[in-house]
Amino acid sequence: MNSPDEHAERFTLLRPLLFTIAYEILGSATESDDVLQESYLRWAEVELSAVRDTKSYLAQVVTRQALNVLRSRTRRREEYVGPWLPEPLLLAPDAAADVVLAESVSMGMLILLETLTPEERAVFVLHEVFGFEHDEIAGAVGKSASAVRQLAYRARGHVHARRNRFGPVDTARTGELTDRFLNAAATGDLDGLLSLLAPDVHWTTDSGGKAFAVRELLMTGATRVAVMLVTLMKAIHRLPDTRIEQVHCNSDPAVAIYRGERLEAVVVLEFAGGKIVNGYGIRNPDKLAALGVTRVISRTAESPDARG
Numbered sequence: 001m002n003s004p005d006e007h008a009e010r011f012t013l014l015r016p017l018l019f020t021i022a023y024e025i026l027g028s029a030t031e032s033d034d035v036l037q038e039s040y041l042r043w044a045e046v047e048l049s050a051v052r053d054t055k056s057y058l059a060q061v062v063t064r065q066a067l068n069v070l071r072s073r074t075r076r077r078e079e080y081v082g083p084w085l086p087e088p089l090l091l092a093p094d095a096a097a098d099v100v101l102a103e104s105v106s107m108g109m110l111i112l113l114e115t116l117t118p119e120e121r122a123v124f125v126l127h128e129v130f131g132f133e134h135d136e137i138a139g140a141v142g143k144s145a146s147a148v149r150q151l152a153y154r155a156r157g158h159v160h161a162r163r164n165r166f167g168p169v170d171t172a173r174t175g176e177l178t179d180r181f182l183n184a185a186a187t188g189d190l191d192g193l194l195s196l197l198a199p200d201v202h203w204t205t206d207s208g209g210k211a212f213a214v215r216e217l218l219m220t221g222a223t224r225v226a227v228m229l230v231t232l233m234k235a236i237h238r239l240p241d242t243r244i245e246q247v248h249c250n251s252d253p254a255v256a257i258y259r260g261e262r263l264e265a266v267v268v269l270e271f272a273g274g275k276i277v278n279g280y281g282i283r284n285p286d287k288l289a290a291l292g293v294t295r296v297i298s299r300t301a302e303s304p305d306a307r308g
Contacts, residue, residue, distance in 0.1 A: 007044050009304070010054050016298040017055070017130070018062045020105070023297070024125045025066040025118075027086035027110045029290045035065045055303035056136050063122050063140035070118040081209030082217045085280050086110040087287040088249040088266050090294050093171050095251055101299045102251035103163075104129045107268045107280050110250070112162055116155055123148055124155035130299050171248075174271050178246055178253040181269065181276065185233045190226050197222040198275040208284035211264075225279065249291075256291075263288045 011018075015036065022032035039061045051057050077084060086107060095102060103109055104125070113121050119141050126132040126140065127148075134152065135145045143151065177196060184192030203219040219225055236242055236257060245256045249268050257265040266288060270278035282288060 006048060007046075010048075011040055011043055011058065013304045014055060014058055014301050016296045017301040018058055019295070020101075020297040020299060021059055021125065021130060022062050022066045023089065024104055024110070024113070024129060025063065025122050026069060027114065028287075029087050029089055029295065030286075031069050031087075032066070033290070035062060035069060039065050051305070053303050054305050055301060056132065059126065059130070059132060060136070060140040063126065063137075067118050067122055067141065070121070081207070083204050083206050084114075084208075085204060085206035085282055085287070086114075086250070088254065088268060088280075088282055088291060089297075090291050091248050091251065091297065092294055093175075093248045095248070095297060098299065100129060101297065104299070105250050105297060106252055106270070107250045108270050108278060109159075109163065112159060115162075116158060119143065120151050120155040120158070123151040124159060127152045128156060128159075171253075173274075174253045174269075175246070177271060177274065177276075178255070178269060182244065182246070182255065185229045186237065188230045188234070190230060193226040193229060194222050196276055197225055198272070198277045201225050201276055201279065203228070203279040203281070205281040206284055206287070208286065210285055211283040263291060266291065 018036055018039070019032055022035045023029060026032055026035070039058065042061055042065075043058060046057075048054075088107070089105060091105075095105075113124070116124060122141050123137055126137045127134070134148045137148045137152075138145045141148065141151075180192065181196050183189070184196065199222050200220060201222050203225045205217045207217070216228070219228060236244070239259060241260045243258050245258070247254050247256045247266075249266060252268050252270055254269065255267040256263060257267070264283070266282045268280040268282070269276050270280070
């Protein structure tokens with residue numbers, strides 16, 4: 001008979017990996033926490049002597065639970081007010097050191113993964129990011145290994161044809177550019193902003209209909225975005241007890257806007273070639289609630305199996 005401590009020890013050792021799997025499938029830290037809680041309850045009932053590979057076993061459990069959540073979202077997503085963005089994840093700057101991990105949790109990649117079917121998304125994440133074999137993934141998604149291989153091929157082609165990242169993220173460089181961006185927006189320096197924005201920059205604001213947001217929730221073009229940012233920053237600075245902090249979300253530089261101790265908004269900036277190509281503004285308070293803690297993510301871990 002296994003002790004509860006042994007179940008907890010194995011699960012805790014793999015928790016960063018398991019959380020990352022759930023988050024990349026769901027794009028929500030809150031739902032990922034719920035998935036891990038439900039997965040642990042199931043894990044606590046397992047006879048450990050029957051588990052040959054704890055890492056593979058738990059990855060399958062977490063994936064199945066995440067897929068259940070993802071499939072149940074369809075109606076809620078249809079009723080969502082305005083554009084939907086993933087729930088931002090507060091990370092330490094060194095999270096960008098693993099290039100594959102950094103890209104896989106970037107806001108742009110998570111949005112791209114939304115265009116896949118639930119099964120394609122799970123297969124892509126498990127195979128391309130975490131390196132699980134097709135036969136391991138088969139048990140998680142309820143498909144044969146050959147069907148998983150086809151799903152992986154289709155998902156990989158779809159993602160590679162649409163992603164626009166160019167090389168690893170230079171954290172120091174993007175931090176400097178973010179400082180310039182904030183200074184230009186705060187001082188009303190349109191020329192300074194235009195020098196930092198790609199000509200076809202896209203700006204998306206997700207309020208979920210639950211918070212005030214800019215009138216146009218989807219905006220394209222450097223001039224329009226620059227004017228909007230200057231206007232917005234003027235309005236922010238007129239409000240009492242506001243402060244703006246530079247943070248790191250989803251492997252990208254980000255800006256957190258507070259009123260007192262309340263987090264009002266997070267803006268995630270996506271750079272390519274030294275220019276901002278996408279801005280993601282999250283105003284929905286439900287998506288900001290879990291942003292108070294820095295998360296630990298991982299795509300590698302030794303399987304913590306007991307050795308006889």
